[in-house]
Amino acid sequence: MKRPELSVAVDLVVFTVRAHTLEVLLVRRGIQPYRGQWALPGGFVTTQESLEAAARRELAEETGLKGVYIEQLYTWGEPKRDPRGRVVTVAYLALVPAARARVKAGSDAAHAAFQPARQPPRLAFDHAVIVARAVERLGTKAEYSTLPLHLLKEPFTLSEVQEVYEVLLGRDLDKRNFRRKILALDALEETDVMRRDGAHRPARTFRLSASRPYLLKERGILFPF
Amino acid sequence: MKRPELSVAVDLVVFTVRAHTLEVLLVRRGIQPYRGQWALPGGFVTTQESLEAAARRELAEETGLKGVYIEQLYTWGEPKRDPRGRVVTVAYLALVPAARARVKAGSDAAHAAFQPARQPPRLAFDHAVIVARAVERLGTKAEYSTLPLHLLKEPFTLSEVQEVYEVLLGRDLDKRNFRRKILALDALEETDVMRRDGAHRPARTFRLSASRPYLLKERGILFPF
DNA sequence: CCAAAAGTGTTGGCGTTACACCCATGG
DNA sequence: CCATGGGTGTAACGCCAACACTTTTGG
Numbered sequence: 076m077k078r079p080e081l082s083v084a085v086d087l088v089v090f091t092v093r094a095h096t097l098e099v100l101l102v103r104r105g106i107q108p109y110r111g112q113w114a115l116p117g118g119f120v121t122t123q124e125s126l127e128a129a130a131r132r133e134l135a136e137e138t139g140l141k142g143v144y145i146e147q148l149y150t151w152g153e154p155k156r157d158p159r160g161r162v163v164t165v166a167y168l169a170l171v172p173a174a175r176a177r178v179k180a181g182s183d184a185a186h187a188a189f190q191p192a193r194q195p196p197r198l199a200f201d202h203a204v205i206v207a208r209a210v211e212r213l214g215t216k217a218e219y220s221t222l223p224l225h226l227l228k229e230p231f232t233l234s235e236v237q238e239v240y241e242v243l244l245g246r247d248l249d250k251r252n253f254r255r256k257i258l259a260l261d262a263l264e265e266t267d268v269m270r271r272d273g274a275h276r277p278a279r280t281f282r283l284s285a286s287r288p289y290l291l292k293e294r295g296i297l298f299p300f
Numbered sequence: 301m302k303r304p305e306l307s308v309a310v311d312l313v314v315f316t317v318r319a320h321t322l323e324v325l326l327v328r329r330g331i332q333p334y335r336g337q338w339a340l341p342g343g344f345v346t347t348q349e350s351l352e353a354a355a356r357r358e359l360a361e362e363t364g365l366k367g368v369y370i371e372q373l374y375t376w377g378e379p380k381r382d383p384r385g386r387v388v389t390v391a392y393l394a395l396v397p398a399a400r401a402r403v404k405a406g407s408d409a410a411h412a413a414f415q416p417a418r419q420p421p422r423l424a425f426d427h428a429v430i431v432a433r434a435v436e437r438l439g440t441k442a443e444y445s446t447l448p449l450h451l452l453k454e455p456f457t458l459s460e461v462q463e464v465y466e467v468l469l470g471r472d473l474d475k476r477n478f479r480r481k482i483l484a485l486d487a488l489e490e491t492d493v494m495r496r497d498g499a500h501r502p503a504r505t506f507r508l509s510a511s512r513p514y515l516l517k518e519r520g521i522l523f524p525f
Numbered sequence: 526c527c528a529a530a531a532g533t534g535t536t537g538g539c540g541t542t543a544c545a546c547c548c549a550t551g552g
Numbered sequence: 553c554c555a556t557g558g559g560t561g562t563a564a565c566g567c568c569a570a571c572a573c574t575t576t577t578g579g
Contacts, residue, residue, distance in 0.1 A: 458559090459557075475559085476560070479560090498556070499554090499555065499556055499557085500555080500558065502558080503559090
């Protein structure tokens, strides 16, 4: 049995929501091919680490962040997607709170930046396709899960929760209905600290409940009977 | 930049529904490691083919089938998942109609067979994990899509459609409600042939409608407002 | 006292579930 | 004529969408 050897890479689609916009982390390529163009952060998988470990390593190298939400997105492996040779890339989707979304100190200022995810600049390789798919996936999950909560730093207010859902869904939501629904999921737990912001009433704050720490799956809509 | 070379494989989870049971195609390994144990069909990706092409090639080699529904499932790449060395495998999920689900002629009778997908025999490598995830994914998609229709050979009857949904969802469905809903999706188109089976009234038959040929996504349930 | 965001309930409409009998055929 | 699966309608209920004003604070 033949076992051709290929290169395996991971690429990261790191999202954050800032100023009512969905943003993605991009890096400027310093080497050929596509030198000077924007691309997704990523790199080759070493022989001793798992795929997710490689993705987390790359994420830490660019942002210094650890312990954020990460999930595998899709694997691309067209023979000619990389002009250097055959590279199969496993793409990961990561969510980071805007308050933590800083490019790593010490990097060149022009080296990496968060940019609009829905109208990104011209990207290297097939990265535009990867970003588009990640945006679609995140939007879908916003419809039926609490995944978007990972875009917020705890503790957060209900208005902040509503903002991220509105950005991901691309439409405005009714405040009263939204609050009733998100609280009914029993995925949030109230903290005892209030957020004092400006010249207005302070807001209650919440964190992910310990019993429902992560994503929440609900029944589908086609056959609920 | 270092570019370690790894082996990349594809593995196939080929489902069919027969006798009110979800079944998966397994092959008996003829070589070490895990010689004699059941495993998923699959093989290494050659340097010139895409991942999906490799998956379709393996599927054709085992079953002779072409043009069936196939989608990428997930990629596994733990360093020690294969004792021979570092192998990253991209798993694909395929759906074949029971009427076409034959192991390729000329194969050893004991070489490959469809077996219960929810209680499979002991499997080689991490294939039990892969099968479990595929079963879960198929069940989820049955909740909100018409994907299960690809488990049927056209033309099919509404009773056959209901049967595959019941098997995937693991519960019985109400006949009148089911028919109203599945027809309301506008994904089926009636043919002019009737199915005459036995000592009972003949059934109307349907095929996937040309305008809704494939999977159908519906709105989520969390924020439909 | 004014601006700004937080917080809070009710009702009408629609979609979903529950449910039982007649039809067409082959033997 | 009987057994077998195919085919069909309605009514009660529950859930969801729509909708506007009061509260609390800072300046």
